[in-house]
Amino acid sequence: MKLAKAHIKEFRSINDSTEFEINDITCLVGKNESGKTAILRALYKLNPIIEEHGYFDVTDDYPRRDVSDYEEAVEEGEREPAVVVTATYELENEDIFAVQAIYGDECFASSNPIVSLSKDYDNKRTFGELKLNQEKAVQHLIRSTDLSATVSEQALAAGSVSEVYTIIEEAEQTDAAQSLLRKIEPIKENGLRYVVYNEILRSRIPKFLYFDDYYQMKGQDNVEALQKRRAEGKLIESDHPLLGLLSLAKLKLDELSDPKRTEALLSKLEAAENQLTSRVLKYWSQNKHIRLKFDIRPAQPEDPEGMRSGTNIWGRVVDTKHMVSTPLRTRSRGFVWFFSFLAWYSELKRNKENLILLLDEPGLSLHAKAQADLLEYFERELRPHHQVIYSTHSPFLVDSTRFDRVRIVQDISVETSDEMVPKEKEGTKVTTEILEATEDSLFPLQGALGYEIHQTLFVGPNNLVVEGVSDLLYLQTVSSLLQESGEDGLSDHWTITPVGGSDKVSTFVSLIGSQRKLNVAVLIDYQKKDKQSIDNIFKKKLLQKKSVLTYADFTDGDEADVEDMFNEGFYLKLVNKEYGINISVSDLRKGKGRVVKKVEEYLEKHPLPNGVKFNHYRPAKYFASKIGELKKDLSDSQLDRFRQAFGSLNDLI
Template sequence: MKLSKVHVGEFRSVWDSNEFEVGDVTCLVGKNEAGKTAILKALYRLNPLVNTDATFGATEDYPRAYVKDYTRALKDGGQPATVVDAWFSLDQAERDELEKEFGKGVVSAAPEVNVWRGYDNNLGFNVHVNEQATVVHAVTNANLPQDIADEALKATTLLELGKVLDAKAAEMAAAVTAAQAKANELADPDEKTAALEAAKKLTEPKSLRKLREQMTPLIKEGLATHIWNHRLSKRLPKFLYFDEYYQMEGQVNIDALKVRQSENKLNPSDHPMLGLIALADLEIDQIINSQNTQELKNQLEGAGNYLSRQILKYWSQNKHISLRFDVRPAKPGDPPGMQSGTNLWAEVYDSAHLVTVRVGTRSRGFIWFFSFLAWFSQQKDSASKVILLLDEPGLFLHAKAQRDLLDYIDAELKGHQVIYTTHSPFMVDVRHFDRIRIVRDRSMEEDKPLPRDEEGTKVFTDILKADPGTLFPLQGALAYDITQTLFVGPNSLIIEGVSDLVYIPAISDVMQREKRTPIDPRWTLSPVGGVDKAPTFIALFRAQEGLRIATLLDLQKKDQQKIENLYKQQLMQQSHVMTYADFTKTKEADVEDMFDPQFYVDLVNDAYKDDLQAPLILANLPPHTRVIVRIEEHLKASPMKSGVVFNHFRPASHFARHIDVWGPKLDKATLDRFEEAFKTLNALL
């Protein structure tokens, strides 16, 4: 099961969060006090890893401004409010398993499962099922007499099916009773015996009786409830919430830890320590009562080596550290609470400085990373999926370490969904702006009270709903990325990628040679890496004083709405939004479609002459508006040698490097298209 959508309401700063979608990784961006933590904590309590945390209390959790109204409404017979609503989608294996047992199409389109929890502290659920699918499956596999099967298949629900089956059974029972009564009236013994035997044949068939028995629990419980209780409830992912309070202290008294665990009174810092102990394949009692010190030391050393490798893989701040663990009897001079029994110490050895120090004395960023690894490494090995809720995970990390953490999330947490909060630019992955959700509380910004439906924490997918303060981390992230990958000037032409960045200056050079109009050098070409990123880039930088922006983008049908929204949502003037299709006069177009198709095929043949099995022939390419698609489809059927993959940049680079050869081959229609584009752009300056 995979979390796909969430709604939070009537919890702390949240009155109505809006429904928002989540993916494999979701980043909640917002200012301090915007309510990011409230969203995570509400979601955590839906199905927490620590079962005792699955509670909401009106006094503590209901929005304070309205808690009295709420408690009075409850006294007057009102229903407890729902705090968190979550929708889950089934994976294909889960769908196949259900369909095998309950019929093809028994679960509707994703998300199939809705789960919620509120102030009654009961877990509610709803599974979207198609009962008719189960009716058809059950009847067609029951081997019923044809007349009964035909009647049963008219049912659209299990209740209707049950009524049909019961009616047939009752009808047969009545027929048996009537036949037996008539048989008993016969005087002739032989006739009577024959009639009674004939009456038996009217008895309910075994197949009908078996189907009725199978359907009884489903009808009584309800199909959705039955599927949830017996198939899906155990697969509901657990939520693991992690913030600075769960950081390991670096040492613990094992005897005291055992008491806290048995009494369900664990401290937040105990969880990563227990994860460490489990990672070493140890039980608390084994540590306390160990009869083999060397074996214990070996197991702890193994856990330390594993965590050291994990940390060094993603902790670029210091590559000279390793983790060590030691178990020692308590001494009178040990810290308070650790002066009797057995103590476990976590230490860091720094080979660069030849020093060993307790984990608790390292930087707060290191302690956070180490503690998370210790706890999650234990959960990672469990069979069930865990959804990770990381609250400000990069708070104590250096900018480079925050980038390391993003790499860790992508590489090591696959299979486990991650939702994290941040207000740091370095925790925003500009490669995945689709992960970002804006968290905003306008109540914190306005002097006057807002209508209730507008107040409190809101979550938005649309970046245009963000205020300048919320935008800052995104601006910072994008600005940092720009310094690495883009050029931005007072007149920025937004293009898609490096192929455009190569073709446009090269063609412009040809235009000058041909005494035609080149692109104005005042335009700075800014490749953003795809149409998906264009709205984000423009939204973040349109407010910069004196910055003029235009676009020259590829156009595909799937991107039509995104491009139209650039002016419909007033991000840009419509006259500044251009695509190559405006100049090719086709419904779809890439920069490659500005060229004559035969010219581009010849260019590809020359660029890949050592890799193609045979030269491409334009007439043999599959039909499509875009020449790139035609070539890619052809190469799927006839791959290049040695697994070489077609890349748009290679023909572009080949064209630019051999401009003296390929420039003169450009036909008049191609030059006309590019000149029209350049003249249109230049007129905007």
């Protein structure tokens, strides 16, 4: 069974996530505090691999601001307990065949059967969506049972399941008839949907495994303390990878504390060490000269607190090149994360657990190359066996060749301060609409590399670097307009890559262009203050001079933004329509100059209503969405500027 969609409501920072689709690998991208963890936690509690984790608590989980009103409304009977999460699953062939094997080929009322699973704050799970043809299913049961011709004919002609049951009950009670009664009775009492879900599909719904930094192995533990925690059902997160390691080695905890430990026990542990070492090294390109080692020995008085009696297990990493070993706990956090996940997952994989993996900020402490290794691990090792949903704000954990996997997670009520956010837009939302995302959500700063996430989201073999999303909208829209009329637009070989400002251009070109051996050109705004930084792009041989273009190359002004590719009157029409105002060309400062600068100067003296701030993106969005109405106002001279720009760029392919 495959998870197809999810919808989360009234959970922590989430009022209504909106329904979002799930892929084989789904990447949740967003800034810190956007609600990515809340999304994963809500899904996990629906059907967790650790059963005691599947509990929604109103006090801890309901949005804090509204929890008192919610509790009062439920107590007064004004509303039902909130449904927190609904997951919709697509039945795969083996699920369909399992149902059809009992109820026949015509038992499904849909060619693409789905089932949904929901859970509310009473922690009741309910299923839905499952569409079955009960009449056809019962008829199949009758036909596949060895009944007399008369009884079979009567049963097939019956008008209800109850009537079928009565006919069979009154017939001769052969073994076949009694078997049929046992199959029909639960259908008569509860309906076919209930029976199919509970007897066949329920156990096939995959469980969720949630993994974050708290599940990292400590690298050392006291065996007796671990035994006690497990016996009392009080395991902590870091216990699971260690137990996974022991299970992989086919070892029991009481074997470790046996003073008569045998050579066979040590051999089992060594086999697990070797197996995990080979798996780690397959995707750990940082150091190929390491191996994992686990030591079991009696506790000593000088051992850490909590490990001074009984038996201790110690994890070490041996560097075979330098002939030294270090405690596992002292290795990099990134390595410990990777190893801990492998230890737990390897054991679950061996047991063939039906799982969906929820990875919260995986590899957060890994540097760029190691994160790329992790992406490869997801693709090659995890995807063939499990769906993976992971969160990140690192560009190196976004597969730029599979942008369809990305979901933007944002909380606009946290990110917006200029305007009041309508109630329905508050809280964490999940969207695939890149151009609807806020700048902070789409382009979070990326650690020491200092460039934003969109530099990976919009990367291809041929990259046209522009400053922002507004450029992308204008260029793509005009290009499509020209192509519709049979002219050449911007070549489809170009991937337009917004980088968030002219000051980011050289960083992008040097870090990405050189590393990935990409064909890169730039088309950016030009102001006199930017001349030095723009000249440096080709003077430092980051790009050839012909690949560095500015909008001033195609307009009459000394300075130019993408907006100056249009006439002032046309651009003002976009501004007026989007903001509901009325600025005319005569209202703007006379003479040459960037039109955006002129509009900003005018709005400083005549502010927009309700404290709204002017944003370059909004007129661009209006242009893209209303191009059908606006194209008649685009003069040939305006289009010609774009024709020249597209021609110059296409010559670089």
